[in-house]
Amino acid sequence: MYLKKYIALLSTAFSFMMLISCNSSSSTENKTTTANTEGGTEKLRIAVIPKGSTHSFWKSIHAGAVKAGQETGAEIIWQGPQKEDDRQMQIQVVQNFISQGVDGIVLAPLDDRSLATPVNAAVKRDIPVVIIDSDLQSKEYSSFVATDNKMGGKLCAQRLAELLGGKGKVIMLRYSEGSASTAEREAGFLEGMKEYGPNIELISTNQYAGATMEKAFQASQNLLNRFPQVEGVYCPNESSTQGMLRALQTSGKAKKVKFVGFDANATLIAGVQNGEIHGLAVQNPFMMGYEGVKTIVAVVKKENYEKRVDTGVKLVTQENINQPEVQELINPDLDKWLNQ
Structure with a gap:
């Protein structure tokens, strides 16, 4: 009899602990959803990973990505290696974003081979990838946004x-x-x-x-x-x-x-x-960052997008450098987007 009461007591305690656990999980999920929503709509988290962070080229890409993020309502998470020869660091950054479960990744791969494996892993986890700037030896990414x-x-x-x-x-x-x-x-x-x-x-x-x-x-x-x-x-x-x-x-x-x-x-x-x-x-690195983010948002939302986006290239010389269209290309207003 005592044994039956003991078993019954254990069963009740176990059920109570499971109930608390379920409520706790539900609460955590609700907090996560709330933290990632804006105006009642879920806000996409897009990771943008450059080759490096020191050259002005990448700052322009960052600014373009920020502009696209504001237009689409996506949260832009900018992170990459400091130097453009740190392949292992870039691989780790991709892997970390996969673990975080971001909605999409925009990547400028440092190496066309070594970054293929983490990109393939992301796609297998249902995290689409758009490649910018430099191509990758993989067929898994959704779109390529770059210069010819x-x-x-x-x-x-x-x-x-x-x-x-x-x-x-x-x-x-x-x-x-x-x-x-x-x-x-x-x-x-x-x-x-x-x-x-x-x-x-x-x-x-x-x-x-x-x-x-x-x-x-x-x-x-x-x-x-x-x-x-x-x-x-x-x-x-x-x-x-x-x-x-x-x-x-x-x-x-x-x-x-x-x-x-x-x-x-x-x-x-x-x-x-x-x-x-x-x-x-x-x-046009600003356009590369902008189109990269716009494209990955379209991919995530299952909207139409281009598989290849050419962002253009222009030869600048002493003869044409003062033309307005050239000045706009070489002197973009980055502070407008990066210092907000």
Whole structure:
């Protein structure tokens, strides 16, 4: 009899604990839902993951993402590695956002192979991914929002061939292995040189600048010392272009060597204005961040979206730099979106 009473008492206690647990879980879910709602509508949480956080290019992407977030009512969570060579950190960031259960991810992959696995894992967890800036070796992502990088490289080749009159000795300083966007720009440049400058001699095309401006500066100095006869130079991104500009300046070869690069910041724009840089292929990173977020929100909401969005590229020179459309491209009002 005592045993029956004991069992009954245990059963009652167990039922009571289960009831408390259920109520607690329900309360937690309600808090989560409330915290992630606005005006009675669930607010989407979108993670935007850049390659790095130091270059002005990524600040422009951040500003564009913030604008799109405000227009769509989505919460934008901006996080990425500080340096553009920290693949492991970027992988960890993606994995952390998967664990948090964000609604969607906008990613600029540092490496076209190593970031494929975490992206595939996100999609398997029903978290869609939009890739921006640089492509990925995966078929799982929903859309690719980026510059036509190969076309940008060809524009640079055309400009440099014209500057050299179709002949001369040229160096191409590559950016970093595994970066699909700059690899496309490098390939486009080489294709363009065959088309526009068949008599131009490419004296070095296999050296890499690395992920920082300081590394790019050192690599550029080494190349200029090895090839003092160089007459033209091409670099495929912001840090490599700025590192080469500094090396040309310190060696006394600025303005003398025809120089074409990629991307824009205050230093590089000044280089165009004073004749030290003879052409810059300028992307529209603000639009890239904006369209990336708009696209992922459409994917999550199961609305229509484009599988490929070309955000454009324009060659900026000393001749056209003061045109209003060029000024708008190279001097976006980032403070309007980032300092609110």
